[in-house]
Amino acid sequence: MHYAQYAGRAPQFFTIGHPFPLEGGAELPSVILAYHTYGTLNEAGDNVLWVCHALTASSDVADWWPGTVVEGGLLDPSKYFVICVNKLGSPYGSTSPITVNPATGESWYLDFPQVTIRDMVRAYQELRTALGITRIKMIIGGSTGGCQAMEWAIMEPELFENVSLTVTLPKITPWIVADSEAQRMAIEADPTFFERRMDGGGQGLAAARAMSMLIYRNSVAFNRTQHDPDSEKLEGYRAASYQRYQGEKLRRRFNAHCYYRLLQSLDSHDVGRGRGGVAAALRRITARTIVTAVDSDIMFTEPEVRGMAALLGADYHVIHSDYGHDGFLIETPEITRILREYL
Known part of the structure; x- marks a missing residue:
């Protein structure tokens, strides 16, 4: 089956009906999680591939990671129960600044409290229990998704057989x-x-x-793909x-209030908080760990990611990409390979 036949499905929803305390001291009166699944959970509840999505993605992994949710592919629904959950604070169905605050009957907007990566994972834990998942064959996370995967592997080390961490770090630099902060300043200027x-x-x-594109890419990518061959130009570059x-494109599909809070969630990421530091926290991970860097990444740089891999004793891979x-x-075939x- 082609991946397009899996993409675009409506999400499912899970409700945490009790007050949900947050790491920062605030409390959400209840929580809704939007999530997508592909394939069938086996009787043992252990044929699970759990994908944690990055900053502005949704739970529809078949849509934003084309070519992976396909029979014979990395996230093969004929073999595995594949699940991806929309994280707290995102505008794609889970509780966020644009969902309704039960106390007021109106959307939260800037009243929405700060949510950390650790809070997101605690919500996943409740869904995992409700679905009857007993063990996760591999949790896969890239960028901020890797932050979530790392947190969870520290919180419940016995749950995971494999942990895949791609272009991510244990503590935000x-x-x-x-x-x-520069991005938040741009939003506040509106x-x-x-x-x-x-x-x-x-x-x-x-x-x-537009600002974030400069750190997500690099000068090599821009100079190669955005070059103007017309040397006579004075405008319209x-x-x-x-x-x-x-x-x-992002303005049309996302929400500024959600983006603002999600950036704060990323900034607060530090697996060593309350655990005796980063090295001590990473030692709690017992699963086989696969760490992958991109050689041209200027956000989570290759030397920094390599240092994390050394602390974990992980299998380490470097992908070349401009x-x-x-x-x-973008380099899906190489990550799949x-x-x-490990599967």
Whole structure:
């Protein structure tokens, strides 16, 4: 079956009907998680591939990672029960700034409390129990999805057989925090962001996305793909229109309030918090771990990812890509080749 036959399905929903305390001290009165599944859970509840999505993706992994959810592919629904959950704070169905606050009957917007990566994983744990999943053959996470996978492998080490961490780190660097803050400043510069409306902050979000493209890619990618062969030009540059296109594309499909809070979630990621530091936390992971870097990534750099792999004693792989951090989504055949060796 071609992957397109799996993509575009409506999500399922799971409700946590009790108050859900957050790491920062606030509390959500209840939580809804949107999720997609492909394939059938076996009687033992252990033929599971759990995918954690990145910053602005959804739970429809067949849509945003084309070519993977296909018979004979990496996420083969004929063999595995594949699941991806939309993380807290995202606008694709789970509880977020644009869902309704039961206490007011209106959307949360900026009243939505800070949610950490650890909070997201605690919500996944409740869904996992409700579905009857007893063991996860492989959890797969790239970028911020890798942050989630790492947290969960530390929280419940016995649950996982394999942990795949791609272009991610155990603690967010000042470089990434600086990028996030610059993006938040762009959103805050749009006065509509502070209005209680669904499209509030839209232009600020577009500007933030254009900025983020510079860290998601790199100069090699831009200089190769956005080159203007017309040396007589005085305006209308290809790279300029590309930035505006990327900003507008995200503005149309995402939400500024959600993006703002998700950047804060990323900034707070530190597996060593309350666990005696990063090295001590990573020692809790007992599953076979596969760490993959992209050689041109300037967000989660190859030397930094290699250092994490050494702390984990992980199998380490480096993918070549001209597309920087986004290479983890673009170089699908190479990632598939690596991970299928462990399945």
